[in-house]
Amino acid sequence: MALISLEDLEGLDDENLDNDISDNPEPMAGDDQLLSHWQAVASTHQVSVPQEMTGPIHEMTRNSQQREPLPFAPVSRHEKMGEVLYEERVYPAGFWACVTRGETLYEQSISMAFMKLMRFICKENSAGRYLGMTVPVVSHIHMMEDRKMFEKDVQTAFYLPAQFQTSPPRPSDPDISIVHREPIRVIARTFFGTTTEETVSRQINLLWEILGMVDELCTDSYMVAVYENPGVPHRRNEIWFIRRNL
Structure with a gap:
């Protein structure tokens, strides 16, 4: 991507x-x-x-019109003058296909990881078939000790479609792991355009300004959810802050 x-x-x-x-x-x-x-x-x-x-x-x-949305349970929505500032949601436990890359640039890491996931989705798997796509694709970033710079290793993942949750297909690529994740509760804010380290950092700072300091939220890691492919000029993304406990 x-x-x-x-x-x-x-x-x-x-x-x-x-x-x-x-x-x-x-x-x-x-x-x-x-x-x-x-x-x-x-x-x-x-x-x-x-x-x-x-x-x-x-x-x-x-198959771009046949994308399965990642299920979630809404918790709350916060608006100001008709604008949605952020939403709180709980995403269920389930199996994800994950790739970790540590390239020079954040955008290189997620791009190269997604190409691997694409090949897994498109028949390089034990089912030998096109698996189907879910959205969003989610990248998990970790902050360095100064809480300003990203660590190099970024995990990019997509939630397996519902029909494969009970019996996940095995990837051909050893760099891809099928991981069962526990439920996660997040505060999500939408933004549009590119997802570089610069733009994501700006969104992290903006959401902290809106929220103020909240002890229950992680400050050492965040998630970036991407809903559309690179050919969409004004594509939709979200920054996710992670609650420490459900």
Whole structure:
């Protein structure tokens, strides 16, 4: 899931891309155009998209309207003058497919991790089939001791679709772990655009300003939830603060 600025994405939104591909009767030409699109997006953050990603990219694009939302139980919603400042939610226990990367840039880590998850979703698994996609994809970041900088290792994960929760398929890639997570209670605030270390840090500081200091919230780790792919210029994300106890 390579990430770029709004300016970088001009002219590369999914609707225009899909229209271009549908006008071309050659399937491989469409595949090549999709790959080129992802490569152009990824290059802005020094991430390369190899040729073998063509199949997963095509499969994910073809099934982009069939995404299963991650279930949650709402706890509360806080608004001011019609604007939702934040929501509190509880997400259930369940199995997640997780990849941890520690690249130079935060956005490189989540991009490279998501490419691995894409291949797992698109048939590189013991079920030998397309598993289906859930949203959001969630990255778990840990702060350094100064609570200002991110640690290099970032875990990126997606919740397995409901039909695979009782019997999770095994990944072919040893870098992917299937992890059972306990329920988690979070305070979530929506933001739009890119998710770089700079923009995520800004959102963390903003939510702390809104909340004030809350002892029950973790200050050494946060989660970033991404709902849309890199071709959406004004894509939706959330910053999640984690409650220490349910």
